[in-house]
Amino acid sequence: MKVAKPIEWTSGGVVMLDQLRLPGEEVYHTYTDYHQVAEAIRTMVIRGAPAIGVAAAMGVAIGVEGSKARTLDELREEFPGICTVLGDTRPTAVDLFWALERMKRKFEQLAAANAPLDAIRRAMVEEARMIHAEKRATDEAMGHFGAQLLPASGQVMTQCNAGALATAGIGSALGVIRVAIEEGHKLSVFVPETRPYLQGARLTTWELHEGGVPLTLITDNMVGHFMKKGKVNAVVVGADRIAANGDTANKIGTYQIAVLAHEHNVPFYVAAPVSTFDLSIPSGEQIPIEERSSEEVTHIRGVRIAPDVDAAHPAFDVTPARLISAIVCERGVARAPYNESLRRLADSSQTSALGSSA
Ligand code: MRU
Secondary structure: OOOOOOEEEEOOEEEEEOOOOOOOOOOEEEEOOHHHHHHHHHOOOOOOHHHHHHHHHHHHHHHHHOOOOOOHHHHHHHHHHHHHHHHOOOOOOOHHHHHHHHHHHHHHHHHHOOOOHHHHHHHHHHHHHHHHHHHHHHHHHHHHHHHOOOOOEEEEEOOOOOEHHHHOOOEOHHHHHHHHHHOOOEEEEEEEOOOOOOHHHHHHHHHHHHOOOOEEEEOHHHHHHHHHOOOOOEEEEOOOEEEOOOOEEEEOOHHHHHHHHHHOOOOEEEEOOHHHEEOOOOOHHHOOOOEOOOHHHHEEOOEEOOOOOOOOOEOEEEEOHHHOOEEEEOOEEEOOOHHHHHHHHHHOOOOOOOOOEO
16 A cells, blocks of 8 residues: 655755645655755644654754764764754654654754764764664554454544654554454544644545545534434544553544444544653643644635634643543454553563464
8 A cells, every 4th residue: 555755854954744735736855954844843734743754863863974073072062952953843742752762862862871972963864864774663553453443344543644644654543443444354444624723634535545445524513413313333533642641642533433333333543653652741731732824724824714813722632531432453353441552562572473362
C-alpha cells in the first residue's frame, strides 16, 4: 500500500511535505535552520503527534549541525536555546517533549564524554534519524496488535488524520486499519471531515484513497446519525497525550465521537505509541489543551465563512478512560484499569506479536 512520507532527513536539510497544501498540491520544503523547523511545526506544515516528535528531533540535529560553536562550552551554551525554540511550538502532543528529552539525553552523554564537536554533530543527526526510522516498526507492531480488535468485515470510523502523514511511519489508527486490511479484514472507513483544519477531509481521505481503501467522507455532525443507524462497527483514533489513568487527548471532536460510541455500544479504540504516554500526569485534567487562532474557525483556507464574530478554537479535547475500550501501542493492548496496564506496557520491552494483552 502506498505510504506518504511527511518528512525526510537529507544532506541538504530537513525536507517536509507541506500538509497545508494537500490534497491539491504535493509541495516539499527544505529547511536548513531549526527556527524554520519550529515554524513548520507551529503552522502545521507538519502535524500529528509522532511526526511532530520526529520533526523536533531533526530540528535539534540541524541546530547542532549548523551551530557556529567552536568549543564544547560554546555549544553547551547554545544547545538549551535550540530545544526551547522547538519546545515552544505546540503544547499538547507529548511526543514533541519525548523527542526533545531523548535528544537532550544524547547530547549530555556526548558532552559528558567530552566528545569532539564533529562527533557530537554526527551523533545528534544519527539519533534524530533513528527516531524517524523507529516510527515504521512502531506503527507496524501497533498495527498487528490493533488489527485483532477490528471486525473481520464492516465499517470503522476514525477522527482527524492519524496516518503516515501524522506518524512518519505507516500511521497509528490508519496503520491499524491498513494492517487489518492486509491481514484480510474487509473494511471501509467513515472519515469525519474534522473541522476546522479538515485533517479528515483533506489528509485521511487522501491517504486512504491513495492506498485503495474504501471510505465515506462525512461532516462532523453526521457521526451520531450513522452510529444510530448501526452503520459503525468500531472506532479507532490516534492520540496526542495519554495520562496515567488512560484519559486521552486527541483532536477536538474525538470526545463526542466516544460519547456516541458508548451510547450505541460501538467499541472505541485508541492507537498510540508509548512516546504518547505521559504517565507523569494522573488524569486528563492536567493535559494542556492548545488554543489556536479563531481565524482558523472563521475562515477556510483564507476564505471568510463567518462574519467578524468571536470564535473559539480549542484544538484538542480529552476522552475519559471510561469511554475507551482499549489502548493499543507497539508493545501490546492495554485495557482498564489503565493505571496498571499502561504502566506495565511502558515498562515492558518489545513483546512478541501475539503476546501481551495487559
Ligand atoms: O492538530 P494536529 O493535526 O496535529 O492533531 C493531530 C491529532 O489529533 C492526531 O489524531 C494525533 O496527533 C495522533 S497522530 C498519530
